[in-house]
Amino acid sequence: MIGILGATGAVGRTAARRIAAYGLGPLRIGGRNLTKAADLASTLPAPAHAVRVDLNDPAGLAAFCAGCRIVVSCAGPTYQVLDTVARAAFAAGADYVDIGGELAAKDALTGDGVVGDRTAVFSAGVMPGLSGLLPRLLAKGRPPRRLDVYVGGAAVFTPLSAVDALLTRGPRFGEPMAAWRDGRVAPGTLAPLHQVRLPGFPVPVHAWPYLTTEAQTLATDTGAGEVRSYNVFVSNRLPEALAAAWAEAPDARPETLAPYAETVVRASLRDNADFGAFYVMLFTARPRPGAPPGPTRVLLTAVDSYALSGVVMALATRAVLSGAVPPGVHLAAEVLDPDATAAALREDALVTGLTIE
Ligand SMILES: NC(=O)c1ccc[n+]([C@@H]2O[C@H](COP(=O)([O-])OP(=O)(O)OC[C@H]3O[C@@H](n4cnc5c(N)ncnc54)[C@H](OP(=O)(O)O)[C@@H]3O)[C@@H](O)[C@H]2O)c1
Structure with a gap:
């Protein structure tokens, strides 16, 4: 089971559609508005059911995470989410991917043993996220x-x-x-x-x-x-x-x-x-x-930056589920594979252009 919190939002809608399309598993779609979540679940190309959940309700959040292999949070604002959903995911034995978090969430999870052998990837959007990942294509070796x-x-x-x-x-x-x-x-x-x-x-x-x-x-x-x-x-x-x-x-x-x-x-x-x-x-x-010779320019164009962030969330989720990301707490820009990410983005209909030259 893959739990997606905030799946009805501007980022979450695309994340949910891509995760469903990648065939990563059945989905649990969560948000405070059950009607919106159920409407989205009914349109996804994977088994999906909707659950009403508020991330500020610890019991509800724990129930949402129970039985998930991975919990994906596209909810915000990030200063309120911070490490809350990550902790609930780890307590349920799940890995975790978050659209935000940055150093504040990473710091909050460091040093108290809560992570164990689980994996978390924060800031898996366009900026932060792709903005720190794609330039690495220009600096390999x-x-x-x-x-x-x-x-x-x-x-x-x-x-x-x-x-x-x-x-x-x-x-x-x-x-x-x-x-x-x-x-x-x-x-x-x-x-x-x-x-x-x-x-x-x-x-x-x-x-x-x-x-x-x-x-x-x-x-x-x-x-x-x-x-x-x-x-x-x-x-x-x-x-x-x-x-x-x-x-x-x-x-x-x-x-x-x-x-x-x-x-x-x-x-x-x-x-x-x-x-x-x-x-x-x-x-x-x-x-x-x-x-040595190599590319000097990466140029990516898209229409909708939120949808593009949703694609990055789905790619990060796929990377974690495939075992490509080691246990621990990471930022997407530092841990995703730039080549694999660029290759997947080039195939995505929401990316209107991606050149590396
Ligand atoms: N890294 C990047 O590049 C990047 C890019 C874009 C956005 N972001 C960040 O992503 C986050 C989401 O942005 P967005 O534009 O997608 O927002 P949005 O369209 O308002 O969507 C927010 C989603 O979270 C859910 N949600 C909000 N509060 C919740 C709560 N207390 N409990 C459970 N679910 C809750 C909402 O559903 P309900 O209202 O039904 O609960 C909705 O599905 C923001 O923090 C934003 O800054 C990052």
Whole structure:
């Protein structure tokens, strides 16, 4: 049995459809709205039944996880989910995959023996997730002189994603305007790029430097001399909405930031009205002198970033079930196989293009 929590959401719908289509096993579809869960279950190409469950109800969550080989959580916001569902999955003897979590969930599970011989993969979406995984295709056996990461486009934020975007602040997430240089974070070295034309992006864009902790690990793991990582927007509406919220609620606590989610969603709706929906992940490498030949650019395009995250969740679930991921708590970018993931993405109808050249 595979338990999918949050399967009716923007990410979860695609995750559930792909997990069903991969033939990984019967599914238990969970959420607070049983009608929505049952409607989804009835459309899946695998045996599936719906269960009403609230992740904040420990008994209900334990019952949801009981009998599962793996529990997959596409629920949010991530600051509320954290390690809650993972702990319930481990208690039921199940492995675990989560769309969010990042270092906070990993930290919360480290050191108290709760993981045992189980496997958990967090942050198995597009960003974090693919954003830290696909650039590794450019660095196999040849540490680049410089790696650039440009990820973004135009997508309507769901309220949960808006809350998570607002909370993506502080040293456990990343550092604005910083680059990675010569083995360390170099603060304040980059500036936003306005109205730039970037390969794969259909319109001129605004690229805001944000050196995520994922990009820092990428730099360390690949031995890149320099890493520049940008969040890409089609207008300045979203960066301005986020900056205004952070200025008005500098304590960065969930309770004070959550009310600003509506402003962020509105900004994304206006972008969407002007530009439609598209999502681009562009990674470029500049080789070191004398490096062996190899690819220098990965370009992935899609229409719907949430659906693309759902595909990544399903691929992570398949990888864990196949035994490709060792026991322990991992972040998807660090543990999934970049080649196998790219090959599967290239076959997926939700990926409109993936070139490695
Ligand atoms: N890593 C990435 O690249 C990436 C990309 C996109 C999104 N995300 C993250 O993924 C999470 C989900 O985003 P989304 O846009 O898919 O949200 P969404 O469309 O609102 O879906 C949320 C899902 O979780 C369920 N849910 C919410 N609260 C729950 C609870 N207390 N107990 C059980 N189920 C609950 C909802 O169903 P019910 O309402 O019926 O309970 C729904 O199925 C967010 O944290 C977001 O930030 C990450």
